[in-house]
Amino acid sequence: MRITGKKIKPATVAVYLTVIVVTIIMLLPFAWMLSASLKLDRDVFAFPIEWIPSHPRWQNYVDIWTKIPLALFIYNTSKLTIIVTLLQLLTSSFAAYAFAKLHFPYKNTLFLGYIATIAMPWQVYMVPQFLLMREFGLNNTHLALICLQAFTAFGVFLMRQFYMSIPTELCEAARIDGMNEYQIWAKIMLPLSKPALSTLTIFTFVTTWNDFLGPMIYLTKTELKTIQIGLRMFISQYSAEYGLIMAASVVALIPVLVVFLALQRFFVEGVASSGLKG
Amino acid sequence: MGFETSTKPGGKLVTLANPALSDNRADVKAPRKVRVVSRRRRRIENALIAYSFIAPNFLGFAVFTLGPILFAFALAFMHWDGSNPIEFAGLDNFWRLFEDRAFIDAFWNTIIYTAVSVPLTLACALGLAILLNQKIFGRDFFRTAMFFPYVASLVAVAVVWNMVFNPEMGPVNMLLYTIGIPPEDLPGWAADRHWAMVTVILFGIWKSMGYYMVIYLAGLQGINSELYEAAGLDGANAWQKFIHVTLPQLAPTTFFVTVMLTIQSFKVFDQVYMITQGGPGTSTLVLVYHIYNEAFISWDLGYSSMIALVLFLLVLVVTVVQFRRQRED
Secondary structure, eight states, X not given: OOOOOOXXXXXXXXXXXXXXXXXXHHHHHHHHHHHHTTSOHHHHTOSSOOSSOSSOOTHHXXXXXXXXXXXXXXXXXXHHHHHHHHHHHHHHHHHHHHHHHOOOTTHHHHHHHHHHHHSSOHHHHHHHHXXXXXXXXXXXXXXXXXXXXXXXXXXXXXXXXXXXXXXXXXXXXXXXXXXXXXXXXXXXXXXXXXXXXXXXXXXXXXXXXHOOHHHHHHOOSGGGOOHHHHHXXXXXXXXXXHHHHHHHHHHHHHHHHHHHHHHHHHHHHHHHHTTTTO | OOGGGOOSTTHHHHHHHSGGGOTTGGGOSSHHHHHHHHHXXXXXXXXXXXXXXXXXXXXXHIIIIIHHHHHHHHHTTEEOOSXXXXXXXXXXXXXXXXXOHHHHHHHHHHHHHHHHHHHHHHHHHHHHHHHHTSOOTTHHHHHHHHHHHHHSOHHHHHHHHHHHTOTTTOHHHXXXXXXXXXXXXXXXXXXXXXXXXXXXXXXXXXXXXXXXXHHHHHHHHTSOHHHHHHHHHTTOOHHHHIIIIIHHHTHHHHHHHXXXXXXXXXXXXXXXXXXXXXXXXXXXXXXXXXXXXXXXISOOHHHHHHHHHHHHHHHHHHHHHXXXXXXXX
């Protein structure tokens, strides 16, 4: 077999060139971050940039754990994120099943209430929410943040959109076979909604893990703080220790990267099928 | 289903009235009436089942979201510092808006931020989605790379951004310097009153573009390929296909993206807080930042709720106008 010199179209070259340049712009800050996390502070701003440090300073990754209680912050954030994500998946898919497949009085009114709050900026009601939590004695507790983030209208909306695309005949057949509604939800709807559940997982995980304003308002005790607040604290305390700041930033990014890479193949599918496209 | 074994008087009739068990309906004295009762009970039972599905989410949602929203609207007409008794303020907080220089700056900065960042993000997202909808080598990698800034922690990437765009030592200005821009003409980025908003906008586009690209990709995949074939038979070139097939077919997606982007940009806070803290001066002060300051720094809860109400009305007006326009199209 002979490889014939295929003529490369200029349009193809332009496409690749654009895509590669944009990708570099998108990823360069992360590359810079990774590179700086392995440098001495005085080398961080050296120009031209030494992308792969000749003497990588791994010590930065050791020091960050002792300078601030990073492990504790990661534990707190993981705890919050996992609880919120699980609650969100459970209660959203549960409520969405009723909105998509069952009939009951005031269904449309209730659903309209959900929709209306999606467009409402959180900042509009963050103050009364804060006062309410204070009234309940929940300030400086993780429970406050869980209550805040576990019951979103967005989750119900997203899951309902997906369930609407599942044929109702499937549920009716199951009813005739003697399944009750809870069984239909658990044995038919949940297994079918993997793309939507993955989409909601990515959204919730990422939002909760990266949330900054919520923990900043509710958590003032160091032992309760999350990684984002910790990172922010670290930045203001060690503002000139660029290498350390970058190392801590890299650590804060890893869990999100892992979840995202694990679930991302469901993501486009989920966005497409749940009607998020409008 | 449970209610066949009713313990109520006349339970036997109810049992027999169940359609599934009604072989000997002739024995039943007044089947009609009883069946009506049982149907009603079934309806109630079904409603209760449905409510039991909704309850876990709805209770949390009502207490922690719906309630505070209503409270927020009421607070806008009150004076309160969070500890002393609440006083009715009437429209005091409203009139104060017009004398508050910071509010007026924040209002216009929010409008400018939205007017610039929404069309730019939209165009970038659409352009990228079209490029990455083609069968090119490494497509999945490119898609993932574009999306990653969206999921990355804002605190972490904002720090990098601040360092990379550092006016004195950052690699961006170093690069501009080496290609021949004199030091006095180098942009001051976040530290410069005229460049601070540009810095915040560039950061916002970089961070969120990938998300809207994914939504556009989903939209593109929903377009029937026969439309392109038909256009091709009519002799349309790539540009004409884009104008006459892609854009009209994507109209619902564009509508959705525009609404989402507009709402998001009215709510911009985190990136301002991390990059410029509203400054220098009030050059990047936005509405939410002002709300935050009035609420959690000055503890002027009534006034901060009034600004929040303005923000809400702004979002509402823009959304309604966009929905109207969508319907006219």
